[in-house]
Amino acid sequence: MAVIVFAESWEGKFKKITHEAVSYAKDVANAEGTDVIAVTVGSIDDDASSLGKFGATEVINVTGDAFGAFNASVWAAALNEVAEAKGAKHFVISGTNNGKMIAPMLSVKANAAYISNAIEVPSNFSPFTVRRSAFSNKGLVDYQTTAEKVIVGIVPNAIGVKEHGGDASASSHASSVAADSKSEVLDVDRVKGKIPLPEADLVVSAGRGMKAPENWNMIEELADVLGAGTACSKPVSDIGWRPHSEHVGQTGIQINPSLYIAIGISGAIQHLAGVSGSKTIVVINNDPEAPFFKAADYGIVGDAFEVVPQLTEALKSFKANQ
Amino acid sequence: MKILVCISHVPDTTSKINFTNDNTEFDTNGVQFIINPYDEFGLTKAIQLKEAQGGTVTVLNVGDNTTEPTLRKALAIGADDAIRVDAKPSDAYFVAEQIATVVKENEYDLIICGQESIDYNGGQVGGMVAAMLDLPYASPCVGMDIDGSTATVLREIDGGKEKSKMQLPIVIGGKKGLVEEKDLRIPNMRGIMTARTKPLAAREATGAEARTSAVKFEKPAPKADVKLVDNVDDLVNLLHNEAKAI
Ligand SMILES: Cc1cc2nc3c(=O)[nH]c(=O)nc-3n(C[C@H](O)[C@H](O)[C@H](O)COP(=O)(O)OP(=O)(O)OC[C@H]3O[C@@H](n4cnc5c(N)ncnc54)[C@H](O)[C@@H]3O)c2cc1C
Numbered sequence: 001m002a003v004i005v006f007a008e009s010w011e012g013k014f015k016k017i018t019h020e021a022v023s024y025a026k027d028v029a030n031a032e033g034t035d036v037i038a039v040t041v042g043s044i045d046d047d048a049s050s051l052g053k054f055g056a057t058e059v060i061n062v063t064g065d066a067f068g069a070f071n072a073s074v075w076a077a078a079l080n081e082v083a084e085a086k087g088a089k090h091f092v093i094s095g096t097n098n099g100k101m102i103a104p105m106l107s108v109k110a111n112a113a114y115i116s117n118a119i120e121v122p123s124n125f126s127p128f129t130v131r132r133s134a135f136s137n138k139g140l141v142d143y144q145t146t147a148e149k150v151i152v153g154i155v156p157n158a159i160g161v162k163e164h165g166g167d168a169s170a171s172s173h174a175s176s177v178a179a180d181s182k183s184e185v186l187d188v189d190r191v192k193g194k195i196p197l198p199e200a201d202l203v204v205s206a207g208r209g210m211k212a213p214e215n216w217n218m219i220e221e222l223a224d225v226l227g228a229g230t231a232c233s234k235p236v237s238d239i240g241w242r243p244h245s246e247h248v249g250q251t252g253i254q255i256n257p258s259l260y261i262a263i264g265i266s267g268a269i270q271h272l273a274g275v276s277g278s279k280t281i282v283v284i285n286n287d288p289e290a291p292f293f294k295a296a297d298y299g300i301v302g303d304a305f306e307v308v309p310q311l312t313e314a315l316k317s318f319k320a321n322q
Numbered sequence: 323m324k325i326l327v328c329i330s331h332v333p334d335t336t337s338k339i340n341f342t343n344d345n346t347e348f349d350t351n352g353v354q355f356i357i358n359p360y361d362e363f364g365l366t367k368a369i370q371l372k373e374a375q376g377g378t379v380t381v382l383n384v385g386d387n388t389t390e391p392t393l394r395k396a397l398a399i400g401a402d403d404a405i406r407v408d409a410k411p412s413d414a415y416f417v418a419e420q421i422a423t424v425v426k427e428n429e430y431d432l433i434i435c436g437q438e439s440i441d442y443n444g445g446q447v448g449g450m451v452a453a454m455l456d457l458p459y460a461s462p463c464v465g466m467d468i469d470g471s472t473a474t475v476l477r478e479i480d481g482g483k484e485k486s487k488m489q490l491p492i493v494i495g496g497k498k499g500l501v502e503e504k505d506l507r508i509p510n511m512r513g514i515m516t517a518r519t520k521p522l523a524a525r526e527a528t529g530a531e532a533r534t535s536a537v538k539f540e541k542p543a544p545k546a547d548v549k550l551v552d553n554v555d556d557l558v559n560l561l562h563n564e565a566k567a568i
């Protein structure tokens with residue numbers, strides 16, 4: 001049986017969301033009375049057995065000439081190869097940009113049903129039923145499948161990491177999967193030293209209320225103190241104050257951090273669609289009527305230019321006393 | 323170049339989402355339907371490619387006849403012809419099978435999907451079509467140049483971008499960046515007039531079976547009222563002790 005989880009890594013290190021995916025897989029495996037096999041693809045420097053803490057029993061590193069630059073079809077074939085060797089029926093894949101490409105391709109190759117956007121552990125196993133979000137966080141849907149094999153795609157950060165405790169054995173698997181002759185990665189450009197938004201557990205976000213791009217210094221300072229990622233509203237990226245990669249919302253990135261601080265953002269329905277999955281929302285806005293307050297847990301009605309520097313200072317002393 | 327743009331017919335982004343029939347169906351009552359915003363970027367890109375390099379742009383939807391106004395709109399924007407596979411799009415796998423069947427018959431060079439349909443947010447169809455046809459796939463695709471039989475595509479990765487060279491035919495899951503928002507085409511009077519006479523063919527579905535089904539819908543619980551605080555120390559305190567967020 002076994003549950004296969006894709007243990008995504010970047011530059012040889014497991015991503016933080018990989019821990020969440022492994023612990024989710026462990027919950028599935030426990031319910032089915034089986035074990036978790038974490039599969040890593042390509043070179044990995046991290047101690048593979050470190051995934052044992054989150055519930056993996058076995059960590060298999062797939063190696064071969066085909067696993068240089070990322071290729072979703074090749075990665076999917078590798079996962080399928082291990083699954084077949086192990087007789088695995090269930091897969092867990094985190095909804096990162098790469099995971100979202102691998103999962104649908106794997107679904108065809110493995111002849112498996114694919115339920116994406118899961119936000120809870122499955123509520124039933126016969127038939128397999130899991131809750132997912134839809135309609136840009138405006139609806140929750142229970143999806144069901146009677147297929148023999150199932151891939152669950154989970155929303156990053158929506159479920160949380162659980163330490164199950166335990167040890168994992170590490171081994172490698174020499175794959176016979178061939179490289180893709182029709183596709184070749186030319187270049188990868190990744191912002192250094194910044195937390196990629198979909199992975200950020202804390203996010204500081206700002207909108208048109210900031211008035212000008214140079215005022216983002218105070219947003220970045222606040223984010224630095226918190227160790228948070230930075231995001232922005234759509235108009236802010238449209239006018240070029242901030243990069244497109246920071247645009248969150250229905251037509252941007254959807255995020256589910258544990259804390260989302262919205263500064264000078266009105267809270268339009270399309271913006272909320274991308275962030276309403278956040279566990280705690282703080283709104284700082286000088287207009288008490290701003291719609292965002294209706295979606296917030298905590299709010300300060302005030303001028304961002306006064307409140308944000310104060311908040312940064314308050315957090316600095318809070319951190320200093322921790 | 324023969325281009326296929328797959329169009330999902332979705333509720334307008336401002337729609338209130340409700341469910342009906344004992345929460346087993348999405349309530350379309352009073353909902354305005356639009357071309358999936360991600361597919362709009364793909365459609366404009368297709369038209370630009372056609373204008374620069376020649377070829378045809380076909381739009382495709384899997385849906386019942388209520389989606390025809392959405393396909394007519396795509397024709398008014400500039401597609402040459404439309405295909406509607408007459409079936410309820412019961413799940414992404416079913417939809418992908420329909421698209422793959424049409425692609426096999428017509429041999430498109432480029433199959434443009436959106437990164438996601440904003441109704442069910444599956445993010446599945448494009449990747450499934452690519453795997454079914456063994457074609458290269460890039461999503462979320464934020465840039466594409468075509469030179470002869472080679473495409474250079476730019477896709478978003480977590481915290482950055484990845485550039486690849488791919489051999490046509492390919493499948494992409496597009497979004498903003500493929501074209502800029504200011505360049506999005508909208509229907510003009512002439513487009514609307516000519517769209518009426520452009521071919522829109524309905525065809526039967528192939529006998530694929532859905533693998534998943536939505537059994538129960540629910541609206542997220544409404545948020546409790548916001549707690550307004552008037553100084554930052556109280557906020558830090560609440561975030562630490564109550565929300566346990568820091
Ligand atoms: C199809 C479609 C898709 C869209 N997709 C998205 C999307 O994905 N993401 C997105 O964000 N938007 C999206 N939008 C746009 C959305 O409708 C809003 O226009 C946008 O979110 C507003 O951005 P904003 O809040 O930064 O600006 P505004 O609405 O202008 O709000 C600025 C806010 O700042 C406050 N403010 C001003 N000065 C201060 C100050 N000194 N201190 C504190 N607060 C201050 C104001 O009170 C106001 O509430 C979409 C729209 C459409 C039609």
Ligand SMILES: Cc1cc2nc3c(=O)[nH]c(=O)nc-3n(C[C@H](O)[C@H](O)[C@H](O)COP(=O)(O)OP(=O)(O)OC[C@H]3O[C@@H](n4cnc5c(N)ncnc54)[C@H](O)[C@@H]3O)c2cc1C
Binds near residue numbers: 382441448536
């Ligand atoms: C009227 C209706 C009834 C439905 N009934 C059910 C139901 O009973 N049970 C259930 O589980 N689901 C149902 N669905 C949802 C249906 O499964 C999805 O619309 C479909 O599977 C694709 O959703 P997705 O979010 O996976 O698409 P994604 O994979 O997110 O879409 C990505 C891209 O694929 C293309 N695409 C997606 N859908 C279509 C399409 N229909 N035609 C052409 N191109 C498309 C577009 O380019 C889109 O940008 C229904 C949908 C509709 C509109």
